[in-house]
Amino acid sequence: MRLLIVEDHAELADAVRASFARRNIHCDLAHNAMDAELMIRTVQYALVILDLGLPDEDGLRLLQRLRAMRHSEPILVLTARSALEARVEGLQAGADDYMLKPFYFDELHARVQAILRREGGRLQHRIVAGALEFDPDTHLFCKDGRSFDLSVREGELLELLMRRLNLVVRKQTLENQLFGSGETLGSNAVEVYIHRLRKRLEAEALPLNIQTVRGVGYMLQTQ
Known part of the structure; x- marks a missing residue:
């Protein structure tokens, strides 16, 4: 199983990738929307963790475009945008979950597992x-x-x-x-x-x- 982490803060992205690696989950990193879109078109990811504050494009627009192109991989938004309106907008744009920074990795991992269970039980069924x-x-x-x-x-x-x-x-x-x-x-x-x-x-x-x-x-x- 491979995940994509779309996050422009390099140290945070590396830390999250290392934490997933310790649980035998492998991640690729993209630091901007352009690279993320190219990688999603190339690799079949089990799930995408998406920051909204990207340097080249608002992550919400990337999310909307991916859904418009019928990319169906689960997307978990991980962002500092805490306003109720932002959370609603993210979910309405096609996010499968919306999580706020700062965060605990154990909760992030649990939410990823929950999404993948809903997507077909990949983490449970033999x-x-x-x-x-x-x-x-x-x-x-x-x-x-x-x-x-x-x-x-x-x-x-x-x-x-x-x-x-x-x-x-x-x-x-x-x-x-x-x-x-x-x-x-x-x-x-x-x-x-x-x-x-x-x-x-x-x-x-x-x-x-x-x-x-x-x-x-x-x-x-x-x-």
């Missing part, structure tokens, strides 16, 4: 692929009731493939979801993790195959 189960809440992969460890990137990759079992996932989608924006990648970065993941599935004797669809991407299949 994902199943044959004999393999994944619990997004604990980030544990289990076979026959026994959990086994994967690296963070291997786990993210396997989760993405499990969510699209028997469907092709484009290589570009995997790059965007696994690495986000701003990271310099080798030409075979995804292939390296696919190779490692295949070895792990084989070592765990899991009846799953990761098929390569040439020129397109990869597909997880049960044997």
Whole structure:
């Protein structure tokens, strides 16, 4: 799962990202509306945390434009604008929640969890692929009731493939979801993790195959 934090205060954005990382939730950062819109068009985010006081455009206008373009990802507004009229305007523009600064991170995290539960229970319902189960809440992969460890990137990759079992996932989608924006990648970065993941599935004797669809991407299949 990857979030986008749209916040022009760099130290605050870094602190929030670090706090989410300690809970195994990965975040990209955008410090202005233009970068945020480009990143939202490129990466499929589970949720966007949006400040309204951005340097190049009012965040409310960005919110309205995203909804007009039918971007449906949940958006939590995190702002210092405390007036009742501002809160109402933000919710009417399409925000899923509205939270005021200053704030406690535990509350922010709880609100993110609540929104994602409403959006489909992503943090609660187990994902199943044959004999393999994944619990997004604990980030544990289990076979026959026994959990086994994967690296963070291997786990993210396997989760993405499990969510699209028997469907092709484009290589570009995997790059965007696994690495986000701003990271310099080798030409075979995804292939390296696919190779490692295949070895792990084989070592765990899991009846799953990761098929390569040439020129397109990869597909997880049960044997």
